[in-house]
Amino acid sequence: EVQLVESGGGLVQPGGSLRLSCSASGFTFRSYTMHWVRQVPGKGLEYVSGISSNGGSTYYADSVKGRFTISRGNSKNTLYLQMSSLRHEDTAVYYCVKDIGGSYSFDYWGQGTLVTVSS
């Protein structure tokens, strides 16, 4: 059974930093592109970032480019999102998402971790 478990969310002040983690199991983690998608409570989904299976290619939404860094530890089956220079508008639930593989789409989603940026 595929499982994606996010952690690391919480309350942070504007301008601060936070690192999210996503622990993956039930599939060969090192073989799949992985993504982060976020959702402001009560609003729609927004694509944040993606990373190829070997970590060699990364993708960022314009809204986070230069502030967020995606990475992965294939030996630990873990996906990361380092967030810095956080803004109020980064407040959201952040989902870890597995790529289907070969179809530029997503299949499994974690339950999400809430990041709140507030003073």
Place this chain on the structure above:
Amino acid sequence: QTVVTQEPSFSVSPGGTVTLTCGLNSGSVSTNYYPSWYQQTPGQAPRTLIYSTNTRSSGVPDRFSGSILGNKAALTITGAQADDESNYYCVLYMGTGISQGWVFGGGTKLTVV
């Protein structure tokens, strides 16, 4: 700026058929965009319904189908049920390079009434 468009809301009667669409503010949606569809109920993580335009994800009933209709991607629900009342999001793959990899539509709130 690329904007993926969806109807903000839609209503369908129980047992009825509804088609939700996913378009682009400039240009047409084709299979090259690998349109996919996701269902989300409040408080829950999204669930994958359709990928690569028309491939159903594992366990998704065949009353959900995907297609290209005209210049848009479409999600059709045939024989709507009460528990289909959810938010539905489409995603388009924009490619790499200077473009955003993936862009979500704003979502459609489907009411079954």
